[in-house]
Amino acid sequence: MTNATLKQLSQQLAAGAVSSVELATHYLDRIEALNPQLNAFITVDRARTLADAAAADAARAAGQAGLLTGVPMVHKDIFCQQGWKTSCGSKMLDNFISPYSAHVVEQCNAAGLITLGRANMDEFAMGSSNENSYYGAVKNPWDLNAIPGGSSGGSAAAVAARLTPVATATDTGGSIRQPASHCGVTGIKPTYGVVSRYGMVAYASSLDQGGPIAQTAEDCALMLNVMAGFDERDSTSLERAREDYTRELNQPLAGLRVGLPREYFADGLDADVAKVIEDAVAELKKQGAQVVDISLPNTELSIPAYYVIAPAEASTNLSRYDGVRYGHRAAEYKDLVDMYEKTRAEGFGAEVKRRILVGSYVLSHGYYDAYYLKAQKIRRLIANDFKAAFEQCDVILGPVAPTAAFNIGEKSGDPVQMYLSDIYTLSVNLAGLPGMSVPAGFDRRGRPVGLQIIGNYFGEAKMLNVAHQFQLATDWHTRAPAL
Amino acid sequence: MKWEVVIGLEVHVQLNTATKIFSGTSTAFGAEPNTQASAVELAFPGVLPVLNKAVVEKAIRLGLALGSKINQKNVFARKNYFYPDLPKGYQISQMELPIVEGGVLPILVGEEEKLVKLTRAHMEEDAGKSLHEDFSGMTGIDLNRAGTPLLEVVSEPDMRSPEEAVAYARALHSLVMWLGICDGNMQEGSFRVDANVSVRPFGQQEFGTRREIKNLNSFRFLEQAMKYEIQWQIDTLEDGGRVEQATVLFDPDSGETRMMRSKEDAHDYRYFPDPDLLPVRISDEQIARICGEMPELPSAMKARFVEAFSVSAYDAALLTGSRATAEYFEAVAQASGQGKLAANWVNGEIAARLNREGKDIADCPISAERLTGLILRIADNTLSSKLAKQVFDALWDSDLSADAIIERDGLKQVSDVGAIEKMVEEAIAANPKAVEEFRAGKEKALNALAGQVMKASKGKANPAQVQDILKQKLA
Numbered sequence: 001m002t003n004a005t006l007k008q009l010s011q012q013l014a015a016g017a018v019s020s021v022e023l024a025t026h027y028l029d030r031i032e033a034l035n036p037q038l039n040a041f042i043t044v045d046r047a048r049t050l051a052d053a054a055a056a057d058a059a060r061a062a063g064q065a066g067l068l069t070g071v072p073m074v075h076k077d078i079f080c081q082q083g084w085k086t087s088c089g090s091k092m093l094d095n096f097i098s099p100y101s102a103h104v105v106e107q108c109n110a111a112g113l114i115t116l117g118r119a120n121m122d123e124f125a126m127g128s129s130n131e132n133s134y135y136g137a138v139k140n141p142w143d144l145n146a147i148p149g150g151s152s153g154g155s156a157a158a159v160a161a162r163l164t165p166v167a168t169a170t171d172t173g174g175s176i177r178q179p180a181s182h183c184g185v186t187g188i189k190p191t192y193g194v195v196s197r198y199g200m201v202a203y204a205s206s207l208d209q210g211g212p213i214a215q216t217a218e219d220c221a222l223m224l225n226v227m228a229g230f231d232e233r234d235s236t237s238l239e240r241a242r243e244d245y246t247r248e249l250n251q252p253l254a255g256l257r258v259g260l261p262r263e264y265f266a267d268g269l270d271a272d273v274a275k276v277i278e279d280a281v282a283e284l285k286k287q288g289a290q291v292v293d294i295s296l297p298n299t300e301l302s303i304p305a306y307y308v309i310a311p312a313e314a315s316t317n318l319s320r321y322d323g324v325r326y327g328h329r330a331a332e333y334k335d336l337v338d339m340y341e342k343t344r345a346e347g348f349g350a351e352v353k354r355r356i357l358v359g360s361y362v363l364s365h366g367y368y369d370a371y372y373l374k375a376q377k378i379r380r381l382i383a384n385d386f387k388a389a390f391e392q393c394d395v396i397l398g399p400v401a402p403t404a405a406f407n408i409g410e411k412s413g414d415p416v417q418m419y420l421s422d423i424y425t426l427s428v429n430l431a432g433l434p435g436m437s438v439p440a441g442f443d444r445r446g447r448p449v450g451l452q453i454i455g456n457y458f459g460e461a462k463m464l465n466v467a468h469q470f471q472l473a474t475d476w477h478t479r480a481p482a483l
Numbered sequence: 484m485k486w487e488v489v490i491g492l493e494v495h496v497q498l499n500t501a502t503k504i505f506s507g508t509s510t511a512f513g514a515e516p517n518t519q520a521s522a523v524e525l526a527f528p529g530v531l532p533v534l535n536k537a538v539v540e541k542a543i544r545l546g547l548a549l550g551s552k553i554n555q556k557n558v559f560a561r562k563n564y565f566y567p568d569l570p571k572g573y574q575i576s577q578m579e580l581p582i583v584e585g586g587v588l589p590i591l592v593g594e595e596e597k598l599v600k601l602t603r604a605h606m607e608e609d610a611g612k613s614l615h616e617d618f619s620g621m622t623g624i625d626l627n628r629a630g631t632p633l634l635e636v637v638s639e640p641d642m643r644s645p646e647e648a649v650a651y652a653r654a655l656h657s658l659v660m661w662l663g664i665c666d667g668n669m670q671e672g673s674f675r676v677d678a679n680v681s682v683r684p685f686g687q688q689e690f691g692t693r694r695e696i697k698n699l700n701s702f703r704f705l706e707q708a709m710k711y712e713i714q715w716q717i718d719t720l721e722d723g724g725r726v727e728q729a730t731v732l733f734d735p736d737s738g739e740t741r742m743m744r745s746k747e748d749a750h751d752y753r754y755f756p757d758p759d760l761l762p763v764r765i766s767d768e769q770i771a772r773i774c775g776e777m778p779e780l781p782s783a784m785k786a787r788f789v790e791a792f793s794v795s796a797y798d799a800a801l802l803t804g805s806r807a808t809a810e811y812f813e814a815v816a817q818a819s820g821q822g823k824l825a826a827n828w829v830n831g832e833i834a835a836r837l838n839r840e841g842k843d844i845a846d847c848p849i850s851a852e853r854l855t856g857l858i859l860r861i862a863d864n865t866l867s868s869k870l871a872k873q874v875f876d877a878l879w880d881s882d883l884s885a886d887a888i889i890e891r892d893g894l895k896q897v898s899d900v901g902a903i904e905k906m907v908e909e910a911i912a913a914n915p916k917a918v919e920e921f922r923a924g925k926e927k928a929l930n931a932l933a934g935q936v937m938k939a940s941k942g943k944a945n946p947a948q949v950q951d952i953l954k955q956k957l958a
Contacts, residue, residue: 080529093528097942100522102529129927199529206758234531235760313758317562319524324624335512340565363563370756 001026003480004163006071006219011071017462020060020070020114024053027072027116032395034483040157042077042118042135043085052114059112068226069112069143073166077118078125079210080199081105084115089123089151092321092328092347099454100159102170102199103231104210107367109411111226113140120154121383123349124318125172125203126149130179130419131412132351139408140183141481142447146405149179151390156183156215160448166214166223168192168201169469172207173306174425177437180213181400181450184439186467186477187213188220191457192432193238194222196231202317205236206428214421215439216477217467223247224460236262240458242402248465253289256466259393263299264424270403273457276441276449283473284397284466294389294396298381301385307419308362308375314352315359348436354415395466396454399424400437404447424452434460439476448476485685486717488677490648490709491602491640494655495633496665497609497673498541504608504632505575506531517627520611525631526570531759534559538632539763541664542582543604543773544632548662548780549601551586555765559606563753567624568611576635579606582763582861585909588638588649589656589782599651600639615875628672631725634664640679640690649702652676656702661781661806669700676705681726682716684883691716692726696733708733712740725914784809791821801830807844814851817859828854832875836946849878856885867946870894898945900952903936906944907952910935922956929953 001009001018005029012018028046037039049072056070078084082105087093101109108115122132130138130153137182138153141161142148142218148157152169156179169176171189186212195210202239204209212223224245258406260281265274285291323329329389330342334420348356362371366474403423412416434457437450451470471477497504503907523530530710546553558580561573582605587686590597609631614623636655641650641729656674695806696712699705712732716726732841733739758760762797779787781803789810802812808829816825834853837847855875860866866874866889877888889895910932911918921928929950936949 080527086528088528096528098528100527129753197529198531201528202759202760233533234534236758312755316561316573316753316755319563319565320528320570322565322567322572324567325570326527336567360753363755365751365753368753368755 002162003478004165005215006068006222007216008410009071009165010067014065015268016166020053020072021050023070024049024072024114027164028235030161031117034161034163037483038141038157038161038163039136039160040138040148040154040163041074041117042087042089042120042122045084049114056112056114059273059431060067061363066112069223071113071166072116072164073108073113074155074158074164075105075108076152076168076170077107077121078170078201079140080201081118084118085135086201087119088125089121089135090349091134091351091380092346094134095326100199103196103233104227107226107229108168113226117281119158119167119322120151120153124201124314124327124353125151125170125208126314126351126355128174128178128292128418129406129408130154131408132349132477134349136406140405142184142448143405143445144448145407147182148181149401151175151179151214151407152187153179153397154323156180156185159183159213162482166212167214168210168227170208170210170342171429172203172209172310173429174422176213177400177425177450177452178189178422180437180449181452182405182448184448184450184476184479184481185213186217186220186436186438186471187211187217187223188224188436188460188463189428189434190224190228190460191234191238191434192323192429193421194228194230194236194240194434196237196423198231198237202313204313205317206313207306207310209429216259216384217436217464217471218246218249219410220436221249221461221464221468229337243286243461245461245464251465251469252288253284253466253469256284256289256346256395257292258284258289258466259292259389259394260292261296261299261389261396261398263296264398268402268423269399270443272443273399273449275404277397277420277451280440280451280470281397283470287469287473294392296382296385296389296427298378298385299423299427300358301378302382302430303419303423305378305430306370306422306426307358307374311355311359312363312372313359315356317349318352318356351415365423376465379430380429383430385421386427386433388455391461393458393464394456397413398452398454400450400452401425404445404449428454434463435459436463436467438470438471439479440474441476448449485747486682487555487685487687488645488713489640489681489683489690490642490645492638492642492648493649493677493679494636494652494660495675495677496545496636496655497531498538498632499536499663499666499673500537500541500632503630504535504538504606504631508630509805510631514627516614516623518627520626520629521599521789524570524611524626526831532575532757534760534763535618535632538606539582539757539765540773541662542634543765543770544664544777545604546583546586546637546660547770547777548658549583549586549588549604549764551601551604552584552772554580554582554584555770556580556762557582557765557766558762560754560758561673561756561757564750566610567622568626569627570626570629574762576607577605577690577758580762582765588651588654590647590654591799592647592650594797596800597647599641599754603640604634604636607635609633617886640681645706645713648709649706652702652705657805658781661778663778672700675700678705678709678712679713680709680716682720682812683710690890692728692953694726694728694740695730699733700707704733705739705872707735711738715740723940757784766790768798778806781809784899788812788822790828794822794826796828798826801834802826807845811844811847811851813854815858817851818855819862821858821862824858824861825918828858832872848880849875853878853884860885860889864898864945865889866894867895867896867942869942869946895943896945897943898938898948899942900948901947903940904951904956906936906947907956911956918957929957
């Protein structure tokens with residue numbers, strides 16, 4: 001049961017080989033045993049989960065089960081979930097029990113999935129290492145000295161450690177793909193607008209996108225079928241017909257044109273990571289894919305552009321945490337301004353404060369044109385790079401990050417070093433494109449390395465097809481850490 | 484030194500939509516605090532704004548009425564500042580690319596028409612309310628008003644006196660009600676005015692330093708506040724002082740303005756396009772449809788009244804002060820065929836009486852049909868103006884028609900020459916002194932004699948005939 005995929009579990013439930021209560025108990029026991037080492041969860045509520053599992057079993061007995069009824073899952077603590085603490089990894093929301101559920105949570109509930117708990121994350125999704133959580137760092141299940149990646153580190157670690165078959169996650173600058181890569185699991189960030197942001201606590205609104213992390217591409221496709229879809233409560237949600245993301249999984253790859261961006265294989269790429277990517281490309285070639293040399297010339301500019309736009313949006317998205325209506329409020333203060341200052345000084349961690357300050361600065365009078373407007377222009381250039389590239393190829397392949405997971409504490413004193421590690425993921429968010437990470441090997445220290453697949457707009461099914469065919473031919477995604 | 488006053492107004496027009504600008508929450512006024520505030524207004528983590536399309540339609544209506552440019556792509560921006568009644572920590576407003584740009588609003592100053600230019604009008608959400616009473620040492624927050632749709636209408640600094648500014652505010656107030664986009668209730672805050680006031684020596688090109696008077700919710704306060712502020716600025720400058728840019732509040736109790744914040748405390752609002760809302764796109768078809776649904780505008784109606792009913796431009800302007808008044812007048816003028824008389828009565832007795840009783844034309848106890856009945860009897864000389872006034876009073880207090888009142892009270896004017904001649908002769912005979920005075924050249928004596936005749940007829944004699952016959956007899 002431990003290594004079973006979402007697909008397998010749904011089949012076992014349908015066959016009556018296992019009940020939802022048995023599954024939930026199995027995972028809850030594993031969480032209880034292993035989470036003290038990993039710290040992948042912020043909240044677990046055994047009684048509630050078991051009650052939901054019993055209800056799912058009853059629904060199945062009554063003949064009302066869907067494909068995924070009774071399958072357990074985990075939600076990143078960024079998705080509001082009615083009756084559950086939704087902390088977003090912050091002291092600011094440590095006492096916040098959400099009175100409503102995010103669109104994504106509603107969709108999962110409607111599909112019959114039950115919730116095992118709430119995954120740890122970098123505070124307000126700001127971070128690449130999951131060291132920025134108020135609830136402490138998450139450990140990488142492959143090496144407890146290593147970071148799991150961020151900001152969806154809890155979701156990725158939980159799937160990697162087989163504490164859940166699947167977890168929700170969000171990706172603003174690589175927060176699904178990078179932890180998936182570092183933890184040896186599969187994660188997909190859809191096209192901006194495909195998954196509703198309603199109820200997903202906002203970090204940088206124009207970049208945030210929810211998606212699933214699971215063991216396989218096929219499971220990701222099944223989850224995307226549940227999570228995606230138009231939502232009138234999100235003005236940036238795209239009005240498109242529902243699609244079946246599993247429909248292209250079994251297409252052969254013969255004739256597929258894969259683009260390798262020169263800039264992704266230049267200086268700074270770790271040799272072990274490069275080797276893993278080369279081998280993965282070789283495997284796809286073996287299946288008939290053609291390799292095309294492409295260029296994304298403005299890749300380097302994605303870091304400064306991202307670290308202007310994301311903090312700018314974050315600085316105002318986070319203004320609502322002022323101690324007035326909900327969440328943390330400082331105990332003692334002289335006056336209103338003092339209350340705001342103390343509340344925010346106490347409630348936010350260092351990285352969040354750093355980004356609020358940067359964001360406020362770049363939007364301030366006299367600097368807007370030099371920073372924010374310029375960054376938006378770069379964003380256009382980056383999108384145009386991809387547009388040109390996709391005239392030559394069907395998908396783009398490359399590394400997710402320059403190295404495998406680094407050690408806890410290794411970069412936490414140097415935010416700029418940390419920001420540079422996002423170079424291969426940021427531009428995808430700036431362009432609003434879909435991207436995913438697929439386990440493709442290990443570095444010399446035995447830490448997982450992911451292959452990044454970048455698709456054209458609404459190219460999720462094609463990306464999942466490439467990933468699935470790769471997974472049919474390799475076993476990297478089936479390897480689990482020894483815990 | 485002679486000073487010139489420069490005034491520009493920013494008016495917050497609350498749009499009368501059923502639901503809020505970015506959520507489906509009701510906008511009804513007067514509910515228990517915080518009962519009309521959903522997770523969106525409370526700015527719960529994760530909630531998102533969804534634009535109420537009715538707000539856009541109403542903004543377009545105003546833009547079309549003002550002859551403005553409608554920006555077919557307009558953008559919502561975030562205006563960032565901290566305040567307890569601003570739950571998100573930013574107000575969603577428009578900065579660059581507002582929905583409405585330019586346009587003019589004609590106003591009436593005395594009997595002169597003046598065109599005031601508009602800078603822009605943009606859509607935005609209202610904030611909540613901070614309640615300081617009943618909370619000792621604390622502030623209460625009511626978020627019922629948060630998210631109520633506003634249209635902020637900004638004029639050019641085109642006004643040169645408080646009177647002009649008030650005329651502009653009144654014209655805009657009546658226009659937004661005319662268009663059916665605002666209920667115009669100033670007490671409930673549906674129409675609030677900020678006035679930017681400065682003075683400069685006559686003939687000087689550059690503007691003086693302005694101070695902004697915030698949140699004036701009556702025309703009277705608007706006028707008082709501007710007058711006080713202008714005098715204060717002139718006094719300050721004449722005493723050798725300087726006017727510093729500032730935001731001030733008007734205290735109706737003292738009649739004075741006082742400083743709220745100086746330029747140094749001015750916020751940096753860090754405006755930027757709201758990433759949660761896509762740019763608003765308005766199609767040609769949508770504009771054409773709204774054009775087709777527009778009511779006849781006051782300016783067009785005014786011109787038509789002058790043309791069709793031969794009323795003066797001044798009267799026509801008064802009649803088109805509100806849509807209800809204009810419709811009332813038109814009904815009477817049409818039915819009676821007496822445009823001039825109808826205008827005199829609507830602008831005169833009806834307006835005065837409504838004003839005295841604090842009523843609106845919609846509550847006028849005399850229907851257009853009943854006023855028409857009165858006017859017909861004036862036109863055919865059945866009623867003298869004095870008798871007409873008497874019938875009018877009776878109409879006001881009963882449901883009877885003018886004819887029924889004339890019949891009941893026997894108020895028919897006497898125009899029978901023989902009867903009037905008889906009464907005139909009696910008056911001449913009874914007042915030899917007056918006759919003597921008149922013959923000695925004292926014109927006024929004629930009036931005394933006429934008065935006697937009217938008295939004898941119980942006011943029913945046709946006064947014009949009385950005058951004519953008196954003159955004949957005394958000639």
